[in-house]
Amino acid sequence: MSRRTSWAEYERAVRVYTEAGAAETVQRIVTALSRLSRRLDVFYAERFEALDLSRGEWPVLQALAIEGRHGHSNPSRLAEITGVSASTMTHRLDRMVERGLIERAPDPENRTRMVVSLTREGWDRFRRAVLDVEPQEAGIFASLSDAERQTLARLLEKAIAAQSRP
Template sequence: MTKRTPWAEYERAVRVYTEAGAAETVQRIVTAMSRLSRRLDVYYNARLEAIDVSRTEWPVLQALAIEGRDGSSHPSKLADAAGVSASTMTHRLDRMVERGLVERVPDPENRTRMLISLTRAGWDLFRTAVLDAEVGETNVFGPLTDAEQAALAALLEKVLAAQSHEPRRRR
């Protein structure tokens, strides 16, 4: 049996979808994005493991970093961002507090709720992960010139901006 190259597998997948009636250009885009996403996921998993960040901790670090260095969030919002239940997030936050990555403080506006924020160690770990991942991300898009990368980013942002609503969650 002949081993197929990743490019041959990509072409085969596009051909199968188009033979089933899908639009070729759309399938080329979707298939390429899907394969790049998988490739990046494999890279991210390895890099996060190397710097001692679990795949369950990463969405929390990411969501809190987006809130800003002095920002915070509620456990329920973090659970939504990570796509997990509130009880799962509570356990995740317990471990992250033990590791010194996040801290919990009572919400001054509602004493029954907690605010979660990154500690200095949590922020430093987030920054390390971002800088570490950039090497692989740069390599993935290395075949493109700076102008092509900017054009690709602009086109993807245009598609993303056109998605005016979030998909409904299944209950």
């Protein structure tokens, strides 16, 4: 699909939503974010496949990396973060242990629970994925100046923060 067609589809979508009664500015934002998200999803699926990562493994690696280089989590929390059932997470973690991406160990504070952490290979795979996709992510916003990117980031962060409040 050409960029011109994509832009025309974007404009048409916004027009349809506003004709249905939605606020134009809100629909411009939501439609733009939705379309960028879909494009990124397709891109990530392709890149992660090339890096031998499944769609299910990436959010686990990401969640554990966010805990810090030597941090950990537990299967229940990982299931909650990634939006899957506990049994699905157990199977996912089993595969990731077999592949050497993570390790499980008894929780030192509660031996009836397990903690999950990244292995060196898991961290390296996470890092390679981040570095692999970064140029494409940066390219999406290449038409914006540094100041515009900072403003966009600040505004999106403000919207996210407002959703996190009770």
